[in-house]
Amino acid sequence: MKKGVLKYRTSDKTVNAVCACIAIGLFLILWYWGTAATKLGMMIPGPIEVLQAIGRGLFGKVGRHSIIAHVGYSMMRVMVGFAIGSLVGVALGLLMGWYGIAEAIFNPLFRIIRPIPPIAWIPISIIWFGLGEDAKIFLIFLAAFSNTTLNSMAGAKSVDPEVINAAKMLGASERQIFTTIVLPASVPSIFAGLQVAISSSWATVLAAEMVRSSEGLGWMIVAGMNNNDMIQILSGIVMIGIVGFILAIIMRKAEEVLCRWNKSGE
Template structure:
């Protein structure tokens, strides 16, 4: 009962916050303090958003652009997971590999993903490779770091028991380190997905000829604030869906391991 009341209160407070924001936005738009061209009302933006769902703008509907962006995101994020998680686990187990990779990784991970844009443009132009590279640059570090931390904080008793049974290294990684590190890995994936999605939009603003970022640039060129804001809403919705999916996976895994109720 207490949990239900807390959930209801959180929903109510969230609704109040959203309604207050929309009311303030509407009043500011109607006040004339900011030209309507640059601050349209929520109703105008919602109308434009619905219009773009079925009408083409910049060579595609809003759904077409979102789909193109999601494909790029899937490529870059998937590559980051496939490389970052195994490498993090291996670094957590093999000290030599940790010593070899860590200095290079620490030097590269502080380069902002958007800083890779000129390099990606030189290599790939406006093709799919550039955005995927930039998404990878944003999503890779959290995948590796959280897998590494998960491997480092495995219960020593599990490792000792596996060693007593003569478990080889690769089997130790797959059957001891990986299961124990899963909660940390999933938490890292949530961070990684958020950074990757943000990096994608930044890349599409510069080095893409399709996608939601490209649509927003075209909207800016046409001085269509409603189009730009519709793109922002689409970005927020997709980002929220991605986080909800990963949050659900995290909760399910923690519950299965008896770490959440």
């Protein structure tokens, strides 16, 4: 289906893995050389120092908690907000895509709210929910919600009308068509939305933690800045990248399992 879109496309996993290792290795070498041999070394620490700091802090202490615990705090917030936000987003999106009246009511409102980035809600969330967990979860909810709704709506709208006719012909009721046809047919689109939603949620939790919190990866880099501890900032940033990368992989694997039917067997 996608043939011809990309000029070079390899399905060979080992080739891809080797390329990835070479690229990361080259980047680390460049970083090392830059910090060791140029004046860049005065501004940022080298990769070895950062990796050592991560190794020490992983189960040791950065502030009051280990890095693993900081990751845990951030993940907890993301998971709760993401779960609620994507559930509401998917439900609303599918309803908007399937029932014209729901789209007519909610879509204009939604189009205005959607371009507002979640971090713009930080002041309101603090006024409404205080400085605790609720405010952060609310922000992540917004991030997940706004990214899943439109994709789910597009999914519900793009269901092949002939497939709907087939279900009608086989005796499915309106409700059965929604649950057994529209919902599963939209799963690939829903996942496209969830992918964006999880990265957006991850970005949002860090922003929220940087504003006000006493733990989490966001706190770690802000605390590093306050203490002028460049190594702590960079270890936080590296951890943010790694966790974000893992989250994206988990989402892709989940999609592969749930959308097996969408890929050809060859």
